Amino acid sequence: MSGATAEVVICGAGMAGVATAYHLAVRRGIGGVVLVDERPALSLTSDKSAESYRNWWPGPGDDMVALMNRSIDLMEELARESGNVFLMNRRGYLFATAQPEQVDRYMRAAEDAAGFGAGPVRVHRSPADTYQPAPAVGFEGQPIGTDVITDQGLIRRHFPYLAPDTVALLHARRCGWFSGQQLGMYMLERARDKGVRLIEGRVERVETAGGRVTGVAVSGRDGARTIGTPRFVNAAGPFVKDVGRLLGVDLPVFCERHAKVAFHDTLGVVPRHAPMMIWTDPVRLPWSDDERAELGEAESLRHLLEEMPAGVHGRPEGGGDSPIMLGVWTYHAEPMEARFPIEFDPAHAEIVLRGLTRPLPGLATYLSRFPKCFVDGGYYTKTRENRFLSCPLPIQGAYVLGGLSGYGMMSSNGAADLLADYIAERPLPRYAPAFHLDRYQDPAYRTLLDNWGDSGQL
Numbered sequence: 001m002s003g004a005t006a007e008v009v010i011c012g013a014g015m016a017g018v019a020t021a022y023h024l025a026v027r028r029g030i031g032g033v034v035l036v037d038e039r040p041a042l043s044l045t046s047d048k049s050a051e052s053y054r055n056w057w058p059g060p061g062d063d064m065v066a067l068m069n070r071s072i073d074l075m076e077e078l079a080r081e082s083g084n085v086f087l088m089n090r091r092g093y094l095f096a097t098a099q100p101e102q103v104d105r106y107m108r109a110a111e112d113a114a115g116f117g118a119g120p121v122r123v124h125r126s127p128a129d130t131y132q133p134a135p136a137v138g139f140e141g142q143p144i145g146t147d148v149i150t151d152q153g154l155i156r157r158h159f160p161y162l163a164p165d166t167v168a169l170l171h172a173r174r175c176g177w178f179s180g181q182q183l184g185m186y187m188l189e190r191a192r193d194k195g196v197r198l199i200e201g202r203v204e205r206v207e208t209a210g211g212r213v214t215g216v217a218v219s220g221r222d223g224a225r226t227i228g229t230p231r232f233v234n235a236a237g238p239f240v241k242d243v244g245r246l247l248g249v250d251l252p253v254f255c256e257r258h259a260k261v262a263f264h265d266t267l268g269v270v271p272r273h274a275p276m277m278i279w280t281d282p283v284r285l286p287w288s289d290d291e292r293a294e295l296g297e298a299e300s301l302r303h304l305l306e307e308m309p310a311g312v313h314g315r316p317e318g319g320g321d322s323p324i325m326l327g328v329w330t331y332h333a334e335p336m337e338a339r340f341p342i343e344f345d346p347a348h349a350e351i352v353l354r355g356l357t358r359p360l361p362g363l364a365t366y367l368s369r370f371p372k373c374f375v376d377g378g379y380y381t382k383t384r385e386n387r388f389l390s391c392p393l394p395i396q397g398a399y400v401l402g403g404l405s406g407y408g409m410m411s412s413n414g415a416a417d418l419l420a421d422y423i424a425e426r427p428l429p430r431y432a433p434a435f436h437l438d439r440y441q442d443p444a445y446r447t448l449l450d451n452w453g454d455s456g457q458l
């Protein structure tokens with residue numbers, strides 16, 4: 001096969017690689033961009049996401065919120081220019097608790113978020129307070145920031161389907177969801193219009209000379225070829241560490257398996273206009289006496305009788321006439337090697353649905369006649385503090401965009417915009433150091449890492 005040349009070769013046509021190609025070719029006017037993927041574009045992790053977004057992120061510092069605000073700005077621009085082909089909404093993330101002691105925590109979190117730039121805090125303590133619910137579709141003209149609602153009348157009026165003992169809600173507003181596939185395909189098409197080529201093949205080797213990238217060896221159905229190039233971007237998703245090794249760089253990332261559960265809410269327990277709902281209290285799963293006795297006898301299942309971690313969440317999926325409900329709950333995650341196809345715990349769907357009955361008691365109707373559930377997922381590729389890498393690597397002309405964890409659909413625009421600034425040698429945004437590999441060399445950052453606290457993972 002004949003060789004070819006490129007200005008930039010990107011390994012990986014998931015959301016990260018596609019967004020990088022788009023920001024280089026369409027927004028920076030860089031020609032000769034080649035995307036290489038051994039699978040169809042957007043088909044690995046980027047096909048498995050819950051497609052939600054939020055500018056609601058913990059510290060330390062405001063870098064995550066600043067980056068995410070930029071990413072959401074870019075997605076909104078894309079939504080406007082495309083007639084919102086990817087159906088971006090702004091329904092918000094609704095955190096809910098039945099623990100009165102959490103109210104202060106909600107207040108502090110909302111104040112912190114305001115300090116980080118997520119937007120102002122509005123507290124609703126009486127029935128007369130004007131809380132503005134989110135519309136089901138669209139994102140224009142909506143408030144940003146956070147509504148904290150502690151008035152029981154307001155909670156019941158606007159969210160009658162939540163558990164009756166809910167004492168407080170935190171509604172983070174610059175949040176919602178969109179079709180990740182549609183957004184990715186839209187950016188890919190725009191990039192192709194500007195000359196980006198997508199090549200099917202596996203990146204086998206990155207060639208260097210004198211500490212600089214000179215070429216990328218690709219094997220494919222038609223054989224092997226080397227693309228001469230001075231720049232290589234590693235956007236290999238769960239394989240970003242392996243591809244890093246091709247450059248002799250040990251990237252500080254690991255993988256965790258995560259799943260989402262889809263089922264038909266045929267009885268309409270959750271209204272189709274509902275926001276993303278996250279229960280922030282630990283949960284005890286509901287079991288009948290017989291089930292309880294059975295579980296108690298099986299050592300491997302006994303833990304299901306104990307208190308399970310906070311964070312079970314869910315939202316309606318699809319248009320007004322879709323009955324689909326999504327549920328996600330990270331009650332257990334551990335580092336593992338990325339292997340495909342992925343196997344999930346056969347009990348996962350049942351555990352998530354049972355967990356969801358705590359914030360949404362109406363779903364308990366389905367426990368006697370369990371609905372058919374579809375479990376799907378992939379790997380979160382993470383750094384230890386759950387902040388991605390978007391930066392040059394020590395080999396000249398080599399870059400990485402990876403470690404996008406459980407937020408790569410929402411952050412890819414901001415992260416690729418940052419990487420494109422490095423590649424195009426433009427001035428960098430002030431949050432750039434927070435996503436650079438060099439941060440781990442800084443003793444002050446290493447001390448921060450030891451006391452990091454909340455990583456922002458839901």
Ligand SMILES: Cc1cc2nc3c(=O)[nH]c(=O)nc-3n(C[C@H](O)[C@H](O)[C@H](O)COP(=O)(O)OP(=O)(O)OC[C@H]3O[C@@H](n4cnc5c(N)ncnc54)[C@H](O)[C@@H]3O)c2cc1C
Pocket residue numbers: 011012013014015016017036037038039040041042043044045046047048049050051052053201202203204235236237238239243258259260376377378379380401402403404405406407408409410411
């Ligand atoms: C269950 C679940 C729920 C999620 N929910 C959300 C959510 O609500 N919101 C959100 O923003 N994010 C969410 N995410 C995270 C998001 O899906 C990921 O962060 C994102 O898809 C990562 O994109 P990527 O391009 O880095 O990786 P991928 O999509 O995995 O793409 C990497 C590509 O690199 C290719 N590749 C790897 N090695 C090579 C090689 N040597 N040669 C050629 N090609 C190669 C692969 O074939 C693949 O196509 C979720 C993830 C999961 C698993």
